[in-house]
Amino acid sequence: MREIDYTEIVKAVKEMVMDTEYRLPEDFIQAVRSSIDEEASSLGKEILQEILLNAEVAQREQVAYCQDTGYPVFFVEIGQDVRIVGGSIKEAINHAVRQATKEGYLRASLSYDPIFERKNTRDNTPALIYFDVVEGDKIRIKFAAKGGGSENQSKQAMLKPADGLEGVKRFILQCIANAGPNACPPFTVGVGIGGTFDYSAVLAKKALFRHIGERHPDPRIAALEEELLNLANQLGVGPLGFGGTTTAIDVKIEIAPCHIASLPVAVNIQCHAARHKEIEI
Amino acid sequence: MVEAKKIITPLTDEVIESLRAGDKVLLSGWVYTARDAAHKRMLEEHEKAGKLPFDVKGQVIYYVGPTPAKPGQVIGSAGPTTAYRMDKYTPKLHELGLKGTIGKGWRGQEVRESLKKYKAVYFAAYGGTAALLSKHITKVEMVAYEDLGPEAIRKLYFENFPVIVANDIYGGDVFEESQKKYRKLAI
Numbered sequence: 001m002r003e004i005d006y007t008e009i010v011k012a013v014k015e016m017v018m019d020t021e022y023r024l025p026e027d028f029i030q031a032v033r034s035s036i037d038e039e040a041s042s043l044g045k046e047i048l049q050e051i052l053l054n055a056e057v058a059q060r061e062q063v064a065y066c067q068d069t070g071y072p073v074f075f076v077e078i079g080q081d082v083r084i085v086g087g088s089i090k091e092a093i094n095h096a097v098r099q100a101t102k103e104g105y106l107r108a109s110l111s112y113d114p115i116f117e118r119k120n121t122r123d124n125t126p127a128l129i130y131f132d133v134v135e136g137d138k139i140r141i142k143f144a145a146k147g148g149g150s151e152n153q154s155k156q157a158m159l160k161p162a163d164g165l166e167g168v169k170r171f172i173l174q175c176i177a178n179a180g181p182n183a184c185p186p187f188t189v190g191v192g193i194g195g196t197f198d199y200s201a202v203l204a205k206k207a208l209f210r211h212i213g214e215r216h217p218d219p220r221i222a223a224l225e226e227e228l229l230n231l232a233n234q235l236g237v238g239p240l241g242f243g244g245t246t247t248a249i250d251v252k253i254e255i256a257p258c259h260i261a262s263l264p265v266a267v268n269i270q271c272h273a274a275r276h277k278e279i280e281i
Numbered sequence: 282m283v284e285a286k287k288i289i290t291p292l293t294d295e296v297i298e299s300l301r302a303g304d305k306v307l308l309s310g311w312v313y314t315a316r317d318a319a320h321k322r323m324l325e326e327h328e329k330a331g332k333l334p335f336d337v338k339g340q341v342i343y344y345v346g347p348t349p350a351k352p353g354q355v356i357g358s359a360g361p362t363t364a365y366r367m368d369k370y371t372p373k374l375h376e377l378g379l380k381g382t383i384g385k386g387w388r389g390q391e392v393r394e395s396l397k398k399y400k401a402v403y404f405a406a407y408g409g410t411a412a413l414l415s416k417h418i419t420k421v422e423m424v425a426y427e428d429l430g431p432e433a434i435r436k437l438y439f440e441n442f443p444v445i446v447a448n449d450i451y452g453g454d455v456f457e458e459s460q461k462k463y464r465k466l467a468i
Contacts, residue, residue: 040463041459041463043459050410050413051409051410053413054409054410054411054413057413058412063348063351063354063357063358063412063415064348064358064411065358065411065412067346067347067348067358067359067362068346068360068411105348105357106348107346107347107349107357107431108430108431109431118318120429120430120431120432122430148362149362149363149385149386149408152363173466173468174468177468180387180456181386181387181405182363182365182386182387183363184385184408184409231466235460235464235466236460236461236462236463236464236465236466238459240385240407242405242455242456243462243463244459244463245463271408272409
């Protein structure tokens with residue numbers, strides 16, 4: 001049994017959260033940079049350049065890339081040969097978020113309740129944490145800072161099996177077109193197909209952790225990702241919705257088995273503040 | 282590239298009449314911040330007591346909830362939030378004299394009509410470019426609802442803050458018009 005101390009988790013997660021807020025993933029930055037030449041709109045090109053400049057300034061000055069520092073979402077895989085000492089991992093993660101919010105000058109963006117007083121929790125806790133137990137003696141922690149603007153444009157539908165692949169494609173493209181300028185494109189589009197009502201949405205969120213340009217190992221899904229990316233960029237939405245040919249930087253799809261009566265599909269729209277990171281302890 | 286128009290707040294009818302959807306504008310002067318929670322409270326108070334925490338006549342509201350300022354900064358990162366969430370409250374504020382709003386994304390039909398009726402303009406700022414935009418804000422003062430934290434009403438002093446006219450008083454909509462040019466697939 002390997003022992004991992006509570007304080008080690010707090011330190012690693014705090015650093016991960018702050019770094020994610022200040023520095024966009026390099027693969028995303030590279031993809032935006034290479035989209036500039038292909039962008040047909042001159043205003044679109046200018047906006048893509050502003051996005052790169054914003055990333056540069058945020059990283060250099062160690063300030064939040066976007067004022068919406070997001071809902072902290074974690075996917076934690078705990079090796080079954082790990083024992084956490086000195087406190088619970090759930091508290092360690094929330095402790096880290098609390099510290100990162102204060103020391104990293106992040107915006108407090110959570111309400112205690114959704115429909116009564118909507119009082120701000122002041123420290124971005126409680127974080128949303130999904131746990132999974134895996135083999136091994138390590139802990140793998142994935143973190144996403146989910147901004148409200150793009151999360152608000154995400155959708156789930158329980159399609160009929162008869163709607164098939166065509167129905168799925170239409171739903172995804174409609175979701176991208178409707179998100180438009182509200183959700184700060186260019187997007188990374190996370191898609192979950194199959195599972196249950198709730199699991200399709202979890203898959204859509206998890207799909208966003210895959211690197212830009214890295215295709216799904218199943219060639220049928222890989223082809224669907226490429227087709228949808230191509231179609232999304234024909235919708236005309238463009239950078240920040242001001243028209244153009246760069247609406248999406250990538251489309252990532254995950255699938256899961258589902259009930260014989262169901263065809264769940266979920267689309268998690270990710271804005272250009274594509275803040276995702278993972279660490280292993 | 283088309284030259285940006287330099288405009289100073291508060292806004293006059295004459296300035297608003299000169300603006301067309303798609304115009305680039307550099308905005309200077311004082312603006313007020315308010316987003317979801319401040320709008321709700323502000324209009325509930327107006328309903329009950331007949332007054333607002335600040336006089337909106339000729340003024341501009343920027344839909345923003347900034348990050349806290351680091352030592353040495355005037356304000357933290359401060360980009361626009363999505364505007365449609367404030368649609369429910371905007372026509373009433375226009376009626377009371379508000380002349381401009383700044384956010385990102387589409388406005389609903391009711392707000393577009395209200396812009397025409399009350400002669401007001403909706404500007405879009407570049408969403409998500411919050412570290413850059415904060416450099417055009419040189420002064421900050423607390424106005425009301427400090428308990429709302431990032432959602433409090435503040436006064437910000439803009440220096441050449443870059444925006445684009447998204448909806449004008451003539452029914453123009455920059456998103457609709459510019460997306461149409463590049464749309465090869467209608468869904």
